[in-house]
Amino acid sequence: MPFPFVLPTTSSFSFSKYFSSDSHPSLPLSASTYRGVLRDNLKRHKRLPPSEQSANLGNIILSLNNYIPYLLALDAGLGNQPVAGEELDVVLKSTPTLEWRPTISDKAIPGREGMRLKIKSLEYEIYFALSTFAYAQTLLARASLHPLYSSASASPSTEQRTLAITTATKHLMSAASVHDYLSTRSDQVSSDPPCVDITKSAFRALSSLAMAEATLLAVLKDDPYPAVVAQDRNSNDKEWMIRAPDIPQVRAHLFARLCLAAAEHASNAYSLLNGTGKVDTELLKYISDLRKTGRGKACRFFGIDAELGGQTGNGIAWLQAGLHELGYSSTSSEGSKKRFGFGKFKKGWEEKREDKKIERGTAWGADAGRLEESRVIDMLSRKWNKMNDTINTQAIPPFHQLMAAMPSGREIYTLKMYVPPTLEPALLEGMRAPPDRVDDYGGESSEEGEGEREVVGAFPVEGEDGGRSYY
Numbered sequence: 001m002p003f004p005f006v007l008p009t010t011s012s013f014s015f016s017k018y019f020s021s022d023s024h025p026s027l028p029l030s031a032s033t034y035r036g037v038l039r040d041n042l043k044r045h046k047r048l049p050p051s052e053q054s055a056n057l058g059n060i061i062l063s064l065n066n067y068i069p070y071l072l073a074l075d076a077g078l079g080n081q082p083v084a085g086e087e088l089d090v091v092l093k094s095t096p097t098l099e100w101r102p103t104i105s106d107k108a109i110p111g112r113e114g115m116r117l118k119i120k121s122l123e124y125e126i127y128f129a130l131s132t133f134a135y136a137q138t139l140l141a142r143a144s145l146h147p148l149y150s151s152a153s154a155s156p157s158t159e160q161r162t163l164a165i166t167t168a169t170k171h172l173m174s175a176a177s178v179h180d181y182l183s184t185r186s187d188q189v190s191s192d193p194p195c196v197d198i199t200k201s202a203f204r205a206l207s208s209l210a211m212a213e214a215t216l217l218a219v220l221k222d223d224p225y226p227a228v229v230a231q232d233r234n235s236n237d238k239e240w241m242i243r244a245p246d247i248p249q250v251r252a253h254l255f256a257r258l259c260l261a262a263a264e265h266a267s268n269a270y271s272l273l274n275g276t277g278k279v280d281t282e283l284l285k286y287i288s289d290l291r292k293t294g295r296g297k298a299c300r301f302f303g304i305d306a307e308l309g310g311q312t313g314n315g316i317a318w319l320q321a322g323l324h325e326l327g328y329s330s331t332s333s334e335g336s337k338k339r340f341g342f343g344k345f346k347k348g349w350e351e352k353r354e355d356k357k358i359e360r361g362t363a364w365g366a367d368a369g370r371l372e373e374s375r376v377i378d379m380l381s382r383k384w385n386k387m388n389d390t391i392n393t394q395a396i397p398p399f400h401q402l403m404a405a406m407p408s409g410r411e412i413y414t415l416k417m418y419v420p421p422t423l424e425p426a427l428l429e430g431m432r433a434p435p436d437r438v439d440d441y442g443g444e445s446s447e448e449g450e451g452e453r454e455v456v457g458a459f460p461v462e463g464e465d466g467g468r469s470y471y
Contacts, residue, residue: 001293001365002142002172002213003286005135007060008128008197009042011099011116014442016435018096019074023089026431027077031070032441038063042132054143057136064133069423071129075122084425095120100128102197103135104280117195127186127198130178130420137175138210141168142365145217148230149364149372155231165221169214173413176210179203181418196278205272205287211413212265212290216369218412219255219262219297225376252308254410256301261409263294282366290368296326298406299399300377303384312384313394314402319381321399326370326377 013035015028041063045056073083077090099116107114119125144167147156156164183203186193193199220226270287273279303318388394 001145001216001290001369002138002168003209003283003368004142004364004366005138006103007042007045007135007139008103008132009046009101009116010039010128012036012039012441013096013098014439015074015096016439017442018092018094019078019090020093021077021088021090023087024077024428024431026433026435027070027073027088027090029435029437029439030431031067031074032439034063034067034070036441038067038129054139054146057140057143060136061133061140064129064136065421068129068133069421071122071126072420073423073428075126078122084422084428086425086428088428096122096125098125100125102195104202104283105196106278106280119194121189121191123189124193124198127182127193130182131197131203134175134178134182134206134210137171137178138213141171141175141213144168144171146364148227155227161227162221165217169217169221172210172214172217173416174418176207176214177416177418179207179210180415181420183207196273196276201272201276202279205269207415208265208269208272209287209290211415212262212269212294214413215258215262215265215411216290216294216297219258222250223255224250225300225380226372229372229375229379250301250304252301252305256298256305257407257410258412259294259298259301259409260406261411263291263298264409266291266294286366286368289370292326293369293373296322296370296373296377298322299325299403300373300380302402302406303380307384311394312388312392313396316381316384316388316396317399317402319377319384320396321403322377323374324399326374328374 013032015031015035019028021027038060041056041059045053045060048056073088074090076083077088078092080087082088098119100119101116102114105114119128144164148161148164180203182198183200186198186200186203196202266287270284270291273287274284299318299322303315303322306312306318307315388396
């Protein structure tokens with residue numbers, strides 16, 4: 001968590017071939033220059049090993065922040081709209097043809113990268129550029145959260161943990177705002193987009209997804225239990241030898257309602273994307289798992305609230321409800337006790353695989369935290385069952401009765417309006433001069449220098465040119 005988006009790549013393109021400006025003659029060349037830098041950075045990012053891509057996200061964000069103002073200035077000039085108080089005169093000489101590689105659309109051939117898509121609209125170029133910016137923000141959130149789950153070093157302190165979660169939340173809220181802006185902006189286009197990546201429903205769904213992830217992070221910031229579970233399995237953490245983990249009381253009922261709100265956002269995102277038959281199945285599965293995680297967390301917090309009130313039996317039932325929401329079997333107390341007892345001595349294959357992903361820094365959290373939440377519930381259930389069996393025996397009611405009375409969710413964040421960046425007046429003034437060189441950014445082959453990334457589980461095939469494809 002959050003979702004590991006793949007950044008799209010694009011072809012070379014010369015704005016001067018399709019656009020001209022009498023008021024600012026150097027504007028098309030400047031846009032081509034910064035777009036060329038973005039294209040090169042996206043290509044380099046794609047070639048990097050997955051474990052090194054997080055450190056390169058800053059370059060992607062910088063190149064996007066440099067390019068987007070020029071792109072929006074061209075669009076404003078076409079619509080006779082002022083930029084920084086100046087009138088721009090931009091003329092369309094011929095229909096542009098640009099290429100982007102969609103990344104959330106379903107693959108025509110499973111295990112193989114999708115083909116580039118030709119678009120013939122500057123508006124769709126804006127959609128892809130801003131979507132890439134939102135994806136990069138989400139990936140920055142993932143990079144911030146990775147140390148919380150890694151066992152390569154000692155567990156982070158409370159201050160480090162809070163800083164990581166706060167930073168990740170900021171990036172996710174930024175991504176949600178950009179997707180929301182694109183959703184509103186797409187109302188002005190009457191034609192159907194060429195792929196699902198730049199449709200209104202996808203923008204709305206991804207905005208809801210980012211809101212769901214940010215809401216769960218608001219709970220994680222003050223939720224001590226995941227940190228205790230992560231510390232327990234971290235062989236490099238020796239703090240447990242000095243003192244027992246400090247588990248303060250939490251605002252359990254409030255946290256439960258926040259988790260339900262996150263689950264509602266995830267459900268909304270799933271309904272917007274499901275059924276089209278054109279969306280990446282991994283993204284759909286992640287959103288489905290995120291909804292399960294939100295509801296499973298909510299059940300755990302309702303259980304904590306009940307246990308704090310002395311209702312241990314109800315608390316255990318809520319934990320069983322949490323496992324049920326997460327998709328794990330919890331039909332009988334005897335079966336669940338066996339699960340909890342053996343869970344201490346033997347990790348499941350799924351847990352081992354997820355731990356390896358975390359250590360490699362690749363595709364970890366693709367289950368939206370569902371496995372991690374099950375570990376927390378396992379820990380609490382072992383503790384509470386032992387207490388209930390030895391101290392104050394209480395009947396454990398059927399959890400379905402408790403779930404029928406679950407309240408509605410409660411929002412914590414309000415989505416801020418995204419304000420697109422604009423060119424500074426000094427830069428606009430400088431582009432009144434004629435271009436100082438030829439705009440030759442559209443001369444390269446659309447597929448030149450991009451290379452294929454090896455796909456796990458695919459078979460390499462030697463091509464005629466000595467390259468390798470994966471099927």
